[in-house]
Amino acid sequence: MTTVALDTGVGPLLRGWREQRRVSQLELALRAESSARHVSFIETGRARPSEAMILRLAEHLDVPVRERNALLLAAGYAPRYAETMLDDPSMGALHEGIQQLLRGYEPYPALVVDGSYNVVAANSGTTMLLEGVSERLLSGPLNAMRLTLHPSGLAPRIRNLREWRGHLLHQMERQMALARSETLRTLYDEVAGYPLPEAGDGAGAEGADEGEAPLPCPRFALPLQIEHRGQVLSFVSSISTFNTPMDVTVSELAIETFLPADPATVEHLQSIGR
Known part of the structure; x- marks a missing residue:
């Protein structure tokens, strides 16, 4: 990067x-x-x-x-920080800890991405949300931004796509202000150029069909409102990073978890897990 x-x-x-x-x-x-x-x-x-x-x-x-x-x-000095692959034996404890964290969060979605938003680990709750996503997006390295915003990805099922898209693009802009990365800039230009559904064309266009009451939103954070098997699920997300990392790979990892924002979402996910 x-x-x-x-x-x-x-x-x-x-x-x-x-x-x-x-x-x-x-x-x-x-x-x-x-x-x-x-x-x-x-x-x-x-x-x-x-x-x-x-x-x-x-x-x-x-x-x-x-x-x-x-x-x-x-300056003519040797690099101080190693860049170790996650599957390296020396990363065994970290890798296992991440897997335990993701499994422990089920049935709610959780995933780990690197500095370019490539998915390096995910739990079954995340896999559940990817039902119906184009096989082309699921082949090769998975990228969280492409999966979310691509017209063949989750975008058509996101009821508040414009708001959630704006949140994600702003998140990428803040990251680019901290780390000068051509890879990240290229990804940003790509996903920012994806077309948005026209008003009234599908669930992703401003959230609801004409005449339908708007979906209730939690007042404490912008939710991700996404349709799954005929049920609209509502999540708020949080992102965690590692404190004082001494390895480049670890420094760029981020763990994103999605917390149910209403009782209906909790019930739906728990019913799938049973």
Whole structure:
């Protein structure tokens, strides 16, 4: 996902992150227990920062772990953070813990995605919602954004598609502001270009047919309202990440869980599980 050219030099890269975070040289220096003069010299190439200084500045600028490796490489240092495949034996405890978490959340949907929203694990509650999705979207790497917003995916069954689509696109925009990724930008441009149903054309167009009462929404969060086997289910979602990750792969994982937002959804899911 890193898009930074390594021959740019660590100074301009750090300056780019500082400006993106809208932090002054003085403010960054105070956070890192340095001086504005030293930060300025680093950014202009007049001073070569130590490995520890690069990591300290990156931490205070909230630079993603993957991009911290790019900063170190640009300064002539070795990467600090490994990028380990999830199926590597060293990831066994993490992998098993994720699987236990997903199984424990059943019958409600839960899944794990990487930094490009590719699904790396999911439970049976998620699989249940994917009934009727085009086989083309289900073959190869599954991508949560494509599965949700593609016209051959879940989109036709989402009763509040416009609102939920806006929420997902905003979520991607916030992520792109934190991590400069061409992969993520390409995905965003793709899913943002998917057509929306015309008003009155299907369940995804603003939620209900003409004359039908709007679906009740919880007041505490925007719900995902999706039709399944003739029943409209309502969920609110939450996203969790790992604290202080020391591996690139782990740093980009996110666990999304869907909590039933009304008693009818609870009853429907529990009836399927029985």
